[in-house]
Amino acid sequence: MQVVGFSPMLNAIAGLIVWAAHFLLVYGAQATVCWRGLAGATLWGQPLVPAIVLGLTALGLVAVALIGGRAWRRLHSGLASQEGEEQSQFTLWMSLAVTLMAALAMVWEAVPVLILPPCG
Amino acid sequence: MTPPDTAGDALRHDAPLPNPLPRPPDELPRLERIWRSPRGWAFPWTEVNNNWIGVLYLGTAGLFCVLAVILSLLMRAQLAVPGNDLLDQETYNQVFTTHGTMMMFLFAVPAVEALGVYLLPAMLAARDLPFPRLSAYAYWAYAVGGLGFFTSLFFGLAPNGGWFMYPPLTSHEYSPGINADFWLLGIGFIEISAIAGAVEIVVGILRNRAPGMTLARMPLFAWAMLVFAVMIIFAFPAVIWATVLLELERAFDWPFFLPDRGGDPLLRQHLFWFFGHPEVYIIFLPAAGAVSMIVPAMVQTRMVGYGLVAMALVATGFLSFGLWVHHMYATGIPSLSLAFFSGASFAVSVPTGIQVFAWIATIASGKPKLHVPMLFVFGFLFIFVLGGLTGVMVAIVPFDWQAHDTYFIVAHLHYVLIGGMVFPLLAGLYYWAPSAAGWRLSVRLGKWVFWLLFLGVNLTFFPMHISGLIGMPRRVWTYPEGMGLEVWNMLSTASAAVSALGVLLLLVDLARNFRMSPGGPADNPFNAATLEWLPQGNYAARSIPRITSREPLWDQPDLAEQVRQGRHFLPGTVTGLRETLVTSPVEARPQYVAIIPGPAWAHFIAALCTAGFFLSLTVKLLWLAGIFGTVAVSAILYWLWTGTDLGPVVDRADIGGGLCLPVYVSGPDSVSWWAMVVLLLVDGTVFACLGFTHAFLWLSNGDAQWPPPGMGVPEVAFPLGSLALLAGCAGLLWLAGRLLRQGRARAMGGVVLLALPLFLLALGLDLHAVWQAGIRPTLHAFGAATFANQFWQGLHGLMVATMALYLAARAFAGLIDPVRRITFDNVRIFWLYALAQAAAGLCLTHLLPRALGTG
Known part of the structure; x- marks a missing residue:
């Protein structure tokens, strides 16, 4: 079932959906680890909470890079136009801009893990 | 039936105008007759047209604002001198709770929603929003319910636990009266109203734009309202669920928030602020959107950074959901968790900064004229930026620990809300009043209103930063002498009186100069660029313009005259009923002509x-x-x-430019399908909050208490039985769809009546399973959470039963057939959702304790 206009709108906000997933996973994982008294636990020899947070952040950054890269290529492929339901220049541009914002937010949220104790 | 992708050449900017002159002589009178307001005593109760409902809505929100301002004056009078006894403690508690609750729920959200209902159709050149009766329903429920809520104050029954109603203060033990229930149930209808409005606005903005008004050409106010409505869809469910839980606890002693029986008061805080923080942006974004419309008109130049501002609106909409714990810095949550929210709080200031710089750049690139709306915009920038800066201060965790629950926070939030919402709204009032009344409000009075409010607001709230830093706590009815608080409080009180004078003058201006006259003198006093300044009637623009730019009135000379003559699309009515044009969501290509009630x-x-x-x-x-x-x-x-669901009244509608559109569409391209899907997003978000309740209480209790001793997990045969019944029900719904496609509508109705008992049986079986396993809602939060799921599923059982019986009745009455099938589609989508939700509920009850706990 194809809904006209759905996929370009979804693409336009995809970066921020990645941000939302990253935010909930990072916060949920850290809260669970701390509430379960696993502050000192390790994963492959690394402290657990920083490993999870940085791992998820790396994944998130890769995801927004892929989304942003795809939008960039389409935007410069000559297919995009001002008039075209599925390849609108504006939604592609929005998709790209939004990934930058999402990447910035993810990095800002993750950096404290390098400084603060995991559950203190 | 799906619409063909028509449009084609008719939308090109160099194509001839869609409809030729001269127009048939009876075309305009017929349009006017169909859109005429009801006369006599039926007006305004039966009126649904957005021009009238929007203005009524705005006026009612203004009334609630004035009432809440009066409450704030009472508070300021009480706090003018130390040890005052004008209001006793209990009355003061009721007054500040009602003030906050009314300002947030009865003024701020309804006011911006009202602005949307009033402005959007004209701005998008739609005849009306797609579901006018829904708007009218939302308005009346709000107006009547809100007045009822306010009168509780006169009986000493008003809520008294603060606008966020934290337990345990609001639990039955400490608030045994019905005051808290007035908040919990009294605000229920506001939440329904807000969601009804949000459904209307999302669908209206995405599907009812003028042909050619692509997303890239959409006015920034529409962008802001779109983000606003989507935020309501995801934020309000959390407060609805928090309200349901607290009311269930108070009414039936289900201990969600009582730690001695496994509950946790922080659960309420999480749910409330998952709504409460986005709420601030829900209020601010439409106001920001209004500013982005007013500034270009005031300085007569195009908005700088249109794309960036649209992106900023969308990004704010998302990021503001990652801020809720910054209201909970003082609750003992680990500092790394707080840092995530601190990071997100800093991140959200980036898109807000983008907007502020875009406005400044626009003002700098044009020639600002100091009309009254522009004064309010300057006031907004000044006050809101100060509020934003103190916001960055309290986003810093250690500072917040010092300022928490003091008047510094009171100062911050009033700077943000008055600066971010009230000043833009007043700018909007002075800017758009001519579009409703045909002439401007008084320039002289407007300037007085501005200066009184600007000075009054700053001198009321700036001193509160200082009294807060000295240590004056919020929500306390008095303070002792000798702490250095006297002078700041007296200054705040005196300045509040100055602001009140400003409000009074505004009312005088409105009473003297505002008279509704839709279809009155066409005027564009500020030479603005967007479509709400086209000549308007109750039916909005006479013909629906073809748009080729973001600033159509500046770029398409003679557009107003062409539209008035009926030379653009749909210059009359094709069905003899009220109708509007439905367009595609991204490119706004005409898809069909929808009949609206x-x-x-x-x-x-x-x-x-x-x-x-x-x-x-x-x-x-x-x-x-x-x-x-x-x-x-x-x-x-x-x-x-x-x-509703009138079917194809006529075969095809010729709207001009060679476009012949259907007047009835079902399936994923119909606005009705979109509205149902949006509603299900609301429903699904409530269910996600239910899932969060389970996960949170499990974490807070520990594995050994999930389930607690004495309660078991039901035998696995029970959920399997329920699942089989749900699957059977889904199968019958599939069969019903097949029968309808074959034209056997009555047989479809019969199958629907068979499917209903299966669904209800599945829900009943699970209730039985839970009960016989010894799970009781009052004994422990585990039982309460389990029964919260039963409650939610039962509510859906009731809704599905109503819808199924309605569907069957329509099928037997011959009102459904393979073409005219929107009723069937909507019931089926909702029902399938309810089946999936019931299956997910089974997982919560049966799988989660097995996987996580010791059960």
Whole structure:
């Protein structure tokens, strides 16, 4: 079932959906680890909470890079136009801009893990 | 039936105008007759047109604002001198709680929603929003219910636990009266109203734009309202669920928030602020959108950074959901968790900064004229930026620990809300009043209003930063002498009186100079660029313009005259009913002509009874609530039966430019399908909050208490049985769809009546399973959470039963066939959702304790 206009709108906000997933996973994982008294636990020899947070952040950054890269290529492929339901220049541009914002937010949220104790 | 992708050449900017002159002589009179407002005593109760409902809505929000301002003056009078006894402690508690609750729920959200209802159709050149009766229903439920809520103050029954109603203060033990219930149930209808409005606005903006008004050409106010409405869809469910839980705890002793039985008061804080923080942006974004419309008109130049501002609106919409714990810095949550939210709080200031710089750049690139709206925009920038800066201060965790629960926070939030919402709204009032009244409000009075409010607000709230830093706590009815607080409080009180004078002058201006006259003198006094300044009637623009730029009135000379002459699309009516053009969501290509309902009584009666239902529940008159509830549902069913799903009244509609469109579309391209999907997003978000409740209480209790000793997990045969019944029900729904495609509508109705008992049986079986396993809602939070799921599923059982019976009745009445099938589609989508939700509920009850706990 194809809904006209759905996929370009979804693409336009995809970066921020990645941000939302990253935010909930990072916060949920850290809260669970701390509430379960696993502050000192390790994963492959690394402290657990920083490993999870940085791992998820790396994944998130890769995801927004892929989304942003795809939008960039389409935007410069000559297919995009001002008039075209599925390849609108504006939604592609929005998709790209939004990934930058999402990447910035993810990095800002993750950096404290390098400084603060995991559950203190 | 799906619409063909037409449009083609008719939308090109160099194509000839869609309709030739001269127009048939009876075309315009017919359009005017169909859109005429009801006359005599039926007005305004039965009116649904957005021009009238929007202005009524805005006026009512203004009334609630004035009432809440009066409450704030009472508070300031009490705090003018130390040890004052004007208001006693209990009355003061009720006054500040009602002030906050009214400002947030009865003024701020409804006011911006009202602005959307009033402006959007004209701005998008739609004849009306797609579901006018829904807007009218939302308005009346809000107006009547809100007045009922306010009167609780006169009986000493107003809520007194602060606008966020934290337990344990608001639990039954510490708040045994019905004051708290007035908040919990009294605000219920506001949440329904807000969501109804949000459904209307999302669908309206995405599907009812002028042909050629692509997303890239959409006015920034529409972008802001789109983000606003989507945020309501994801934020309000959390407060609805928090409200449901607290009311269940108070009414039936289900201990969600009581730690001695496994509950956790922080659960309420999480749910409330998951709504409460986005709420600030829900209020601010439409105001920012309004500013982005007013500034270009005031300086007569195009908005700088249009794309960036649109992106900033969308990004704010998302990021503001990652801020809720910054209201909970002082609750003992680990500092790394707080740092995530601190990071997100800093991140959200980036898109807000983008907007502020875009406005400054726009002002700098044009020639600002100091009209009254522009004064308010400058006031907004000054006050809001100060509020934003103190916001960055309190986003820093250690600073927040010092300022928490002091007047510094009171100062910050009033700077943000008055600066970010009230000043833009007043700018909007002075800017858009001519579009409703045909002439401007007074320039002289407007300048007085501005200066009184600007000075009054700053001198009221700036001193509060200082009294807060000295240590004056929020929500306390008095303070002692000798702490250095006297001078700051007296200054705040005196300046509040100055602001009140400003409000009074505004009312004088409105009373003297504002008279509704839709279809009155066409005027564009500020030479603005967007479509709400086209000549308007109740039917909005005479013909629906073809748009080729973001600033059509600047770029398409003679557009106003062409539209007025009827040379653009749909210059009259094709069905003899009220109708509007439905376009595609991204590119705004015409898809079909939708028939929309006109004046009626049913939605009005339904709204009165909805408000009556909640108010009678509050005062525990269950029999009266039963009567109101039944009448409300019956009125809604009557409204649906007579006013919706009319089918293809005519085969094809010629709207001009060679475009021949259907007048009835079902499936994923119909606006009705979109509205149902948006509603399900609301529903799904509530269910996600239910899942969060389970996960949070499990974490807070530990594995050994999930389930606690004495409660078991039901035998696995029970959930398997329920699943089989749900699957059977889904199978029958598939069969019903097949029968309808074959044209056997009555057989479809029969199958639907077979499917209903299967669904109800599945829900009943699970209730039985839970009960026989010894799970009780009052003994422990585990039981309470389990029964919260039963409650939610049962509610859906009731809704599906109503919808299924309605569908079967329509099928047997011959009102459904393979073409005319929107009723069937909507019931089926909702029902399938309810099946999936029931299956997910089974996982919560049966799988989660097995996977996580010791059960």
